[in-house]
Amino acid sequence: MKKFSLLFVLVFATLFFITGSALAKSKVVIYTSLENEEVVEYLKQAKEELPDLEIQAIRLSTGELGARMLAEKENPQADCIWGWAVTNMEEFIPKGMIKAYKPTGWDKIPTNFKDPNGFWTAIDLYAAAFIINEKVIENKKLPIPKGWNDLLNPAYKDQLIMPNPASSGTGFLQVASLLEMMDPDYKTKPVEDNKAWDFLKKLDANMGQYIKSGSKPAKLTAAGEYAVGCSFAFVYSSLKRKGFPVKMVLPEEGAGFELEANALLEGARNEDSAKKFLDWALSKSAMTGYAKFKLGVSYPGIAGPKDMPVLESIKLAPMDFPWQSKNRAKILETWSNLFLK
Template structure:
């Protein structure tokens, strides 16, 4: 009798596993952020098997476009708003308004419910205090400061062709200053750049390790590295910080839309918002306080005071032209 009971139990378990939901998630969240958020989502939805592919913004965009005839994913999560509005990507999406999405201001959502953004990030410099002192340099406060010949070979930046952080840095400078002045500043800046790195976080890591004085990166990477004890200062450029929203969306061809929708519903829950607040400087959902370590690192309580009002549609429409111009100027 025990044998039959055990056999029946095993059969039921196998059946449960066989009929469990399964979704594939494409994301550009940083690896540590994505892992932390995904652990919470799996705990909240234990009957849904979640597979995740994490790539940088440019690489993930290329993959989505290459697969547009036969998408291999169900959900886009934490993906640059300036890229998700690319028509080749947006047409793969199906409108969906998760439960609770009305708590997110309309400015952070697609008019057609094709996507909604719950988090974001902004440009920031990671400045190595020890190397800065050794080189006899003044603490930079702006992009313009980084064009000083004294910083030659001491600046590293993300490559805008592969990094969403890198692209929004370049795009926002051009929006702030206009084409002529913006490219002129970038020309001067290029003379001081030691290398352009594929990732948005690695320039901060390189500066944190003392390899360079300045790593042009983004807010949370600087905050995390400061918390980990690296001798760096976070500098938010005085011209205004270019910023990016990170969007979520439902893929139209998903074979498991019910579980994909349940996942998207979870991304706007109070539990998710609390988790975002521990990792992200910009959270579009109401409520929550910034952790003290964010403030101690130099992040303003109200980030709207330092953000440049990025035009994401223009950033998307101009992306190809900007990247081609950037590559022609600085990669040839």
Template sequence: MKKQMAACIGLVCTGLMAPLAQATTTLTVYSALEADQVKDYKEAFEKANPDIELRFVRESTGVITAKLLSEKNNPQADVVWGLAATSLMILDQQGMLQGYVPKGVEKLNREFVDKAHPPKWTGMDVWAATICFNTVEAAKKGLPKPESWADLTKPVYKGQIVMPHPASSGTGYLDVSAWLQMMGEKKGWDYMDKLHVNMAQYVHSGSKPCKMAAAGEYPIGISFEYRGAELKEKGAPIDLVYPKEGLGWDLEATAILKGSKNLAAAKKLADFSVSLPAMQLYEKNYAVVAMPGVAKQNPYIPTDYAKRLSKNNFAWAAKNREAILQEWSRRYESKAAPKN
């Protein structure tokens, strides 16, 4: 039987499945992975586990987190593969995660693994804030290249910036959380008030602002490093700016949902998620991965990238997420893009 090509219809993604005659278990996987990553990750797992077929349900971080919480009393997912650690901490607070020690987890950086015994989640990779700056469009408009978060509040940038909506996008939330942590809450909200004046739109995807900047729709898009480096490598006229105050960031991570009817298969996915083959897949997309010694230097990402990450209290970001999003929406929702 020929393998089927990847496709996404609504929330549900299928792709490159092992022959159906071999698959004995269908594992439902919720994910905020980028759509173009799902195909490769799914294919690699199913090749190593031909008796398991993965059924991906993917969307942006905020949508997947809300969906999981809404299904708390009737879980539909077996496992989460690729969701912000701060989101998984919220699920854990609700008693929704199954503790498990994946085979080989001891090879990971301990900072990438939940401190509980057994851990409720295990890290995959880091993604962090980056400003995508279209040099061609900026030159047409006489815009200087920003070097800091503070620069983005200058009047010259009014109406020239797009960023992810923090309720929809994990990238948007890591920005907001980082500003509040770096600057303190009062100065952080004051900063976002000034940034809002210059904001053209808050969009519902972490990668979209960089895509919009690359296409020349807006000269400045607040996004994350992987998408920026990928677009630049493909020839987009963008520079990647890593603001000097520090980069907000989060971990992508894996977790098993409590009550999974396919626990044995879910554990196999958790095992695979921390394996060297999986880390080599993550490394194609990210500059920092959970297993030391795997990541290779990307020419478009600074060699000291890891040192530029801001101090991040994940527990604080998870505990205060709902209150922060409510306050953010009260202040800034007027510029939110329509949801598709």
């Protein structure tokens, strides 16, 4: 039986940045799925560049954010979303919960990074990656995997950790990319009949744990608890700089990826403040801040971290975001029926 983390149950961090007289400030409430480490750094910058704005940012996992929005549909508590998976965002447009808004600078963003009607605008791209603990690999005499198929090697039994796609956007993009890459007929057959499920069943035999967070597989692997963490590229850079014995491998079959986007919420109580924040969040200054953590940002001409590969050099999986969004519920239902036992 798989071990599931019970420690990370609906954890969110609320950060307040208030200077001067609170009465002189306008307020904005933001929901975000950006990593905690990122949010702290970005909000320091926002505080400096938006001194007249009181920012309340609530950090939730990808799945938790969606669940919270649904629970608050009749009485929205947030004004905007900052950095949420596009495949999730798309589900909420037909529900009437996202309001079209094209922030200042929207025209500079490439078309593949934004909704043509302005319902969402992506700020960055993150890609699936394997985080390898080089010491564990050496001590256990394990090969370094080059791609997903290599992880079926029985030598990796109980040495793998992967995010639960029901709660983690990273987990979902990993599963969705495999469904698309491993079955050319993914669009024309029922989700539950996809060939990739057979692969995932074999992978499950080696899995030590499915966990709620997309970054936690990398962090637990870095700590020496696993040999390979199925995570995402950004977290490698952070762990490497902290001195952990880690190596990053981008799957040779193609790295699944996701766009993180911003949006204005319908029924926002502080709409003007939300628009002001969204304008800043799409600015060149904000994007330069994101680029310290991200594989790639949507603002043209801004490079990522020096210890990360150039985005153009990476083989990305052909992600079909509309199909993923439309079939998200069925994908998660099938995965849960197979692996949440």
